[in-house]
Amino acid sequence: MSDIHPDVARVLITAEEIKAKLMEMGESITEHYRGKNPVVVCVLKGAIYVVSDLTRFIDTDVEIDFMVVSSYGTDTKSSGVVRIVKDLNTSLCDRHVLVVEDIIDTGLTLKYLLRNFAARGAASIEVAALLWKTGAQEIDIDAKWVGFEIPNEFVIGYGLDYAEKYRNLPYVGVIKQEAVGAE
Ligand code: IMP
Numbered sequence: 696m697s698d699i700h701p702d703v704a705r706v707l708i709t710a711e712e713i714k715a716k717l718m719e720m721g722e723s724i725t726e727h728y729r730g731k732n733p734v735v736v737c738v739l740k741g742a743i744y745v746v747s748d749l750t751r752f753i754d755t756d757v758e759i760d761f762m763v764v765s766s767y768g769t770d771t772k773s774s775g776v777v778r779i780v781k782d783l784n785t786s787l788c789d790r791h792v793l794v795v796e797d798i799i800d801t802g803l804t805l806k807y808l809l810r811n812f813a814a815r816g817a818a819s820i821e822v823a824a825l826l827w828k829t830g831a832q833e834i835d836i837d838a839k840w841v842g843f844e845i846p847n848e849f850v851i852g853y854g855l856d857y858a859e860k861y862r863n864l865p866y867v868g869v870i871k872q873e874a875v876g877a878e
């Protein structure tokens with residue numbers, strides 16, 4: 696692996712660990728959805744790598760669609776007020792929907808999406824998230840597939856940004872305090 700980014704305090708999950716976990720999740724998702732042709736919803740931008748890598752481990756037909764949401768708040772804290780910047784192209788009516796998320800932090804963004812998708816008449820809705828922040832959820836949220844539970848710290852990499860930076864790191868790491876709020 697290339698050198699650790701200078702703004703990363705420590706690596707929480709390596710690229711190899713992510714791959715192994717997504718392979719496991721993919722096998723389980725394959726069994727669950729075999730023959731059901733689900734719509735995999737990628738919530739941009741954070742979930743790009745999870746969707747891209749995870750779906751390659753799903754061994755049954757799926758469709759993939761993209762949604763861009765913007766959650767009002769500060770750079771490190773979500774507010775729960777969500778704006779749909781780009782909606783799905785696919786109708787969810789009577790479809791099995793798998794929402795793929797990078798991280799479930801407060802859970803407020805996801806809660807909004809789940810309610811929104813239910814109103815579109817989805818036949819079923821499940822959630823797969825790579826990361827789950829322990830103790831950070833402000834509301835009840837149920838994710839059928841969770842990759843890793845992590846401490847309640849701000850993380851970057853593998854799709855996750857701080858001020859739009861660091862998404863392309865191949866691992867998940869904790870950002871250095873001095874990199875937060877710099878510039
Ligand atoms: P929520 O707090 O669960 O609504 O999280 C909404 C979104 O905030 C996530 O999908 C991420 O894009 C972003 N987010 C939450 N926690 C982190 C983090 O630790 N690092 C980077 N982005 C985060």
Ligand code: MG
Nearest residue numbers: 741855856857
């Ligand atoms: Mg973000």
